[in-house]
Amino acid sequence: MDLEAVRTFAAVVEAGQFQKAAADLSVTQQAVSKRIAALERDLGVRLFTRTPRGVEPTIDGQAFLPHARDLLRVAERAVASVRTDRRPLRVDVINSRGAASGLLRDFHRAYPETELDVVMLLDIETAVAALRSGAIDATFRAVAAPGRPFPEDIASVRVLDEPLELLTGPDHALADARSVRVARLAGHRIWMPGIVPGSEWAAYYDDLVAEFGLTIEATGPNFGSDALLDTVADTPALATFMGGHTRLVWPAGHGLRRIPVTDPTPVYPHSLLWHRDNPHPALPALRAHLAGATAGHDAAGTWRPDWVMPR
Structure with a gap:
C-alpha cells in the first residue's frame, strides 16, 4: 500500500476538499485525485462521496480512516527510529559496574536532556561491528591490543587511565597495607576468573604478568563479581585486581580491603570509540565532556602496555 496515497486520503478527510488537501500537501489537485483513485483500486472500494461543499468519506472510507491514521503513525515512528536527531545516543559500557x-x-548528569540507550557488549569485535552497522554510536574500549590493527573507519580518544587496586580479604598477608608496591605482589596468588582469552583485558594482564613477574590465575568458572568477592573474603591466600573506579558493594562481614598499587601504578586505559561517519548530534557533546572531565594520561609513576595508543 502506497503510504503517500494513505497520507493523501487522511489529508482529504481533514480538509473536506481535494483542492484544499492539495494545497496542504503542496501538490496539484490532479495529483491528489490520482492518489485517491489508486488507493480506491487497491482497496476495491469507494472512499469518498461528493457533497455540495466538497467531499466526505463513505462508510468504507470511515471504516478505513482510523487504520490509515495508525499506518501513518507507525511510519513516523519507523522513520524516527533511524533519524539520529530523534533517537537516543546508544553507548556500550561493557558492564554496569565498571569505570565506563x-x-x-557523569555525562548524563551534565546533559540530562540527552536521551541515552546503554548497552553492554563483551568483546571488541562485536563492538566494532556494531559501530559500523549503526547499532551503537560509541563504545568504551582499550585501544589497541597487540596483533589487532586498529580499523581506519573507527576513531578513538583516550578518556581515562584507571588505576588498579588489589582487593583482599581481611586475613590476607597484605590486608593491613595502606599501599603495596607492584613488585611485592610477585609470589602472591591473584585470582581473576573473568579474564576472557583473546580479549583486551587478557592482553593487558598478560603484559602486566610479563613486566612484573606476577601470577594471575584465571581458572574456574566465572560466577560473577559477587561470587568472586565471597571467595576472596573467605580465602586468605587469594587476592584479585579491581579497577579503582569499579563500583562494588559487599556484605559488611566480608571485611574486604581495596589497596592502591604503586611504584609504578598499573593503569587500565579506557578509550571512547566511534565510527568516523556517525552523524549523531549528541556524539560531539559526549566526546567534549569526556575530554574535559578526565585527567591527563601517562602520568609519572604509572604503567600501561606499550601497545596502548597515546591519545
Whole structure:
C-alpha cells in the first residue's frame, strides 16, 4: 500500500476538499485525485462521496480512516527510529559496574536532556561491528591490543587511565597495607576468573604478568563479581585486581580491603570509540565532556602496555 496515497486520503478527510488537501500537501489537485483513485483500486472500494461543499468519506472510507491514521503513525515512528536527531545516543559500557558506566552516568548528569540507550557488549569485535552497522554510536574500549590493527573507519580518544587496586580479604598477608608496591605482589596468588582469552583485558594482564613477574590465575568458572568477592573474603591466600573506579558493594562481614598499587601504578586505559561517519548530534557533546572531565594520561609513576595508543 502506497503510504503517500494513505497520507493523501487522511489529508482529504481533514480538509473536506481535494483542492484544499492539495494545497496542504503542496501538490496539484490532479495529483491528489490520482492518489485517491489508486488507493480506491487497491482497496476495491469507494472512499469518498461528493457533497455540495466538497467531499466526505463513505462508510468504507470511515471504516478505513482510523487504520490509515495508525499506518501513518507507525511510519513516523519507523522513520524516527533511524533519524539520529530523534533517537537516543546508544553507548556500550561493557558492564554496569565498571569505570565506563561511571563516565556515562557523569555525562548524563551534565546533559540530562540527552536521551541515552546503554548497552553492554563483551568483546571488541562485536563492538566494532556494531559501530559500523549503526547499532551503537560509541563504545568504551582499550585501544589497541597487540596483533589487532586498529580499523581506519573507527576513531578513538583516550578518556581515562584507571588505576588498579588489589582487593583482599581481611586475613590476607597484605590486608593491613595502606599501599603495596607492584613488585611485592610477585609470589602472591591473584585470582581473576573473568579474564576472557583473546580479549583486551587478557592482553593487558598478560603484559602486566610479563613486566612484573606476577601470577594471575584465571581458572574456574566465572560466577560473577559477587561470587568472586565471597571467595576472596573467605580465602586468605587469594587476592584479585579491581579497577579503582569499579563500583562494588559487599556484605559488611566480608571485611574486604581495596589497596592502591604503586611504584609504578598499573593503569587500565579506557578509550571512547566511534565510527568516523556517525552523524549523531549528541556524539560531539559526549566526546567534549569526556575530554574535559578526565585527567591527563601517562602520568609519572604509572604503567600501561606499550601497545596502548597515546591519545
